[in-house]
Amino acid sequence: MPGAYISPSILSGDFADLANDCQRILDLGADWLHVDIMDGHFVPNLTLGPPIVKSLRDHIPKGKAFLDCHLMVSNPLQWVPDMAAAGADQYTFHYEAAVEKTDEVIASIKEHGMKAGITIKPGTPVEVLDPYFSKVDLVLIMTVEPGFGGQKFMPEMMSKVKYIRERYPELNIEVDGGLTADNIDVATQAGANCIVAGTGVYKAESPRDAIVVLRNSVLKQQGKL
Numbered sequence: 001m002p003g004a005y006i007s008p009s010i011l012s013g014d015f016a017d018l019a020n021d022c023q024r025i026l027d028l029g030a031d032w033l034h035v036d037i038m039d040g041h042f043v044p045n046l047t048l049g050p051p052i053v054k055s056l057r058d059h060i061p062k063g064k065a066f067l068d069c070h071l072m073v074s075n076p077l078q079w080v081p082d083m084a085a086a087g088a089d090q091y092t093f094h095y096e097a098a099v100e101k102t103d104e105v106i107a108s109i110k111e112h113g114m115k116a117g118i119t120i121k122p123g124t125p126v127e128v129l130d131p132y133f134s135k136v137d138l139v140l141i142m143t144v145e146p147g148f149g150g151q152k153f154m155p156e157m158m159s160k161v162k163y164i165r166e167r168y169p170e171l172n173i174e175v176d177g178g179l180t181a182d183n184i185d186v187a188t189q190a191g192a193n194c195i196v197a198g199t200g201v202y203k204a205e206s207p208r209d210a211i212v213v214l215r216n217s218v219l220k221q222q223g224k225l
C-alpha cells in the first residue's frame, strides 16, 4: 500500500521569503513541498524555475524536504538536467507537452536520478496513460485547469483516479487543484494518496490542522486509522 503524502503548493507561499516559508510548512507537518513551475507558454502564467529551486535546495538540503516538482512547461525534456542539478526530487511533466516523446522524458528523468511523474489536464482522457503506469513513480490527476492556484476542485476527475487505483494498488496517485478539508474525502475514497493543497493549507485557519485532516483522510481510506 502506498504512503500518505501531503504536498502543500508553495504557489500560495511567500516567494520573497521562500526558504523560511517552506521550513515553516515542513515544521507544520508537510510531507513534501509541491513546486509549481510554469513557463508562460504551456499555461498562461509564469512562476519560477531551476535557479529558485536551487536556492531553496541550498537552504533545505536533500533528505530534509522532498521537492515534488510539477512542470507546466511546453518542453519537459529541456528542463530535466537543470532541475536535477538544482536538486529536485521528483519531476512530474504533462503528457500533453510530450505526446511524441513520453518514453524519452521518463527515461531522462530517471537517468538524472529523479522520481518520474506524469500528469494530465482535466480534458485529457486517463486511458492515454495506459502505456506509462508501470514506468512512472507517480501519476498526477489535475483537478483544476493548470495555471493558477485558488480554483475550484473538479470532482468529476475522480473517475480517472478510480480507473488507475483499480489497476495499480501500489502506485502513487496525486491530485492537485482545489483540495481542502471539505472535499478531501472524495479524492481519497477514489484512491488518491498524494495530496497537493495550496489554498487549502496556506489559507486555512490552522495550516497544521489542515495538513492533519488531509493526511488522516488518506490513512482512513487505507485502513491505517
Ligand SMILES: O=C(CO)[C@H](O)[C@H](O)COP(=O)(O)O
Pocket: 009, 011, 012, 034, 036, 070, 144, 145, 146, 147, 148, 149, 150, 151, 176, 177, 178, 179, 196, 197, 198, 199, 200
Ligand atoms: O498546479 C497547480 C495549478 O496549476 C497548483 O499546484 C494548484 O492549483 C494548487 O493550488 P490550490 O490548492 O490553491 O488549487
Ligand SMILES: [Fe+2]
Pocket: 009, 034, 035, 036, 070, 176, 196
Ligand atoms: Fe501543481
